[in-house]
Amino acid sequence: MSDTVMRWLCDLEELRRLTQRYARAIDARDIDAVAALFDPQGSVDGARGGTTVPVYLDGLRTGERVFASSMHVLGDPLIKLEQGADAGRMDTYAVVYQLRPAGAPESELVLGIRYLDDVVRLGGGWVIHHRRAVTLWTRSSAPAS
Amino acid sequence: MSDTVMRWLCDLEELRRLTQRYARAIDARDIDAVAALFDPQGSVDGARGGTTVPVYLDGLRTGERVFASSMHVLGDPLIKLEQGADAGRMDTYAVVYQLRPAGAPESELVLGIRYLDDVVRLGGGWVIHHRRAVTLWTRSSAPAS
Amino acid sequence: MSDTVMRWLCDLEELRRLTQRYARAIDARDIDAVAALFDPQGSVDGARGGTTVPVYLDGLRTGERVFASSMHVLGDPLIKLEQGADAGRMDTYAVVYQLRPAGAPESELVLGIRYLDDVVRLGGGWVIHHRRAVTLWTRSSAPAS
Numbered sequence: 001m002s003d004t005v006m007r008w009l010c011d012l013e014e015l016r017r018l019t020q021r022y023a024r025a026i027d028a029r030d031i032d033a034v035a036a037l038f039d040p041q042g043s044v045d046g047a048r049g050g051t052t053v054p055v056y057l058d059g060l061r062t063g064e065r066v067f068a069s070s071m072h073v074l075g076d077p078l079i080k081l082e083q084g085a086d087a088g089r090m091d092t093y094a095v096v097y098q099l100r101p102a103g104a105p106e107s108e109l110v111l112g113i114r115y116l117d118d119v120v121r122l123g124g125g126w127v128i129h130h131r132r133a134v135t136l137w138t139r140s141s142a143p144a145s
Numbered sequence: 146m147s148d149t150v151m152r153w154l155c156d157l158e159e160l161r162r163l164t165q166r167y168a169r170a171i172d173a174r175d176i177d178a179v180a181a182l183f184d185p186q187g188s189v190d191g192a193r194g195g196t197t198v199p200v201y202l203d204g205l206r207t208g209e210r211v212f213a214s215s216m217h218v219l220g221d222p223l224i225k226l227e228q229g230a231d232a233g234r235m236d237t238y239a240v241v242y243q244l245r246p247a248g249a250p251e252s253e254l255v256l257g258i259r260y261l262d263d264v265v266r267l268g269g270g271w272v273i274h275h276r277r278a279v280t281l282w283t284r285s286s287a288p289a290s
Numbered sequence: 291m292s293d294t295v296m297r298w299l300c301d302l303e304e305l306r307r308l309t310q311r312y313a314r315a316i317d318a319r320d321i322d323a324v325a326a327l328f329d330p331q332g333s334v335d336g337a338r339g340g341t342t343v344p345v346y347l348d349g350l351r352t353g354e355r356v357f358a359s360s361m362h363v364l365g366d367p368l369i370k371l372e373q374g375a376d377a378g379r380m381d382t383y384a385v386v387y388q389l390r391p392a393g394a395p396e397s398e399l400v401l402g403i404r405y406l407d408d409v410v411r412l413g414g415g416w417v418i419h420h421r422r423a424v425t426l427w428t429r430s431s432a433p434a435s
Contacts, residue, residue: 002151006292009154009299020368024381071402071426073383076221076366078165091169093218095240095385097402099427108429112216112242136216137244139253139286141429147296154299221366223310236314238363240385257361257387281361282389284398284431 008083014126015079015119019092022128023072031060039122042129067098067109074115086121087129112136153228159271160224160264164237167273168217176205184267187274212243212254219260231266232274257281298373304416305369305409309382312418313362321350329412329419336423357388357399364405376411377419402426 018037025033035057038044044056051059074094081088091114098109118130163182170178180202183189189201196204219239226233236259243254263275308327315323325347328334334346341349364384371378381404388399408420 002148003292005151005155006295006299009151009158010295012158013299013302016366017368020366020381023365023383024368069426071383071404073365073385073402075168075218076161076165078162078169091165093168093216095218097427112218114216136214137242141286147293150296150300154296154303157303220313220363221306221310223307223314236310238313238361240363257363259361281359282387286431 004083008081011081011088011121011126012079015081015088015090016077018119018126018128019074019077019090023074023094026060027070027072029060029065031057034060037128038131039120039127039129042127042131044130045132047133047135068101068104069099071097071099073097088119090115090117090119092117107140110139110141112138149228153226156226156233156266156271157224160226160233160235161222163264163271163273164219164222164235168219168239171205172215172217174205174210176202179205182273183276184265184272184274187272187276189275190277192278192280213246213249214244216242216244218242233264235260235262235264237262252285255284255286257283294373298371301371301378301411301416302369305371305378305380306367308409308416308418309364309367309380313364313384316350317360317362319350319355321347324350327418328421329410329417332417332419332421334421334423336421337425358391358394359389361387361389363387378409380405380407380409382407397430400429400431402428 022034022037025031025037038053038057040053042053044051044053072094073096074092077090077092079088079090094113094115096111096113098111100106100108112135114134114136116132116134117128119126120129167179167182170176170182183198183202185198187198189196189198217239218241219237222235222237224233224235239258239260241256241258243256245251245253257280259279259281261277261279262273264271265274312324312327315321315327328343328347330343332343334341334343362384363386364382367380367382369378369380384403384405386401386403388401390396390398402425404424404426406422406424407418409416410419
């Protein structure tokens with residue numbers, strides 16, 4: 001039994017890490033690094049409706065960049081994972097700062113987002129099979145002075 | 146000894162989970178779910194003074210709702226727990242967004258709160274025996290545009 | 291092997307704890323507590339350039355206090371640590387609220403900061419050997435109403 005518990009504790013660490021890796025990858029606009037976090041067979045539901053993971057990644061690669069940079073500040077995920085399981089759920093609160101270049105006159109945007117992720121073990125690691133991103137609030141604010 | 150360490154690691158995971166379950170329960174206004182996180186013999190000290198857990202829960206159930214919804218973004222708790230112990234302390238930073246309905250003209254409220262929790266093992270799980278919630282700052286802001 | 295894994299899990303818990311201890315120490319302006327988190331042989335790169343840990347700590351002790359208090363809300367660190375290793379890296383997102391006394395007319399400051407820490411095992415615990423603090427954004431805001 002203790003091996004199962006230890007495996008479970010390591011899984012929780014990897015899932016927590018998955019959450020933070022997403023934040024770093026998306027903020028660096030490193031779409032290959034984002035791709036490594038998702039199941040290629042998976043899907044994503046966001047503000048613009050649902051799509052497959054490949055289409056979601058293409059959108060990130062080719063989409064117009066409205067903001068100069070971003071910072072995804074993610075809370076600790078609430079992880080639902082049975083011991084020994086190969087699938088689980090994560091519920092993560094995020095505050096996302098969408099930033100303008102220094103000195104830009106346009107207002108910046110801050111969003112409160114909840115990520116509801118179905119995660120699966122794949123090839124020895126964990127990936128997001130389905131993500132639902134729910135925007136709880138948005139707020140525009142004056143640029144930094 | 147290794148069983149004690151593993152138990153301790155599982156306890157830390159459950160305590161971290163307790164923190165996030167509180168955020169989800171209070172934001173869903175699911176007071177039964179909030180109740181499950183507190184020791185019925187416990188107490189809560191907040192902005193309106195101290196009270197017992199049952200009175201605190203009654204206040205949540207019957208209190209006037211000023212805001213339409215909320216998002217409690219909680220940092221990772223600083224956990225003080227000896228190996229093998231049945232009681233510990235958690236110190237958690239939170240930024241709480243109190244939100245208006247979309248389009249409402251009233252300003253919204255953001256609070257910086259520190260939760261100082263005495264936690265105890267009860268019936269196989271962990272609950273909050275005493276909570277002190279300290280409001281570090283409050284800020285009102287224009288509603289989302 | 292299982293002892294190595296368990297040691298690694300305990301190391302991750304201590305590193306996570308190091309992150310939160312920093313926030314509590316700096317917000318309490320308890321510079322002795324900050325000092326306990328850094329390698330005395332280490333260095334810190336921040337907004338004002340690089341310096342040794344002793345000089346950094348002296349700056350904290352003697353520097354002019356512009357703000358009355360602060361709240362360092364730190365996300366879960368992204369930890370890079372091999373099993374059995376005595377050195378690792380942490381990448382932590384922070385939102386730092388720099389606060390005025392209640393009623394002060396001056397605007398407050400909120401900063402988005404990324405801490406990139408080289409951590410080492412020292413004397414049975416973990417300390418920060420090198421910190422690079424990168425300010426991603428700053429924003430001034432009206433004081434609380």
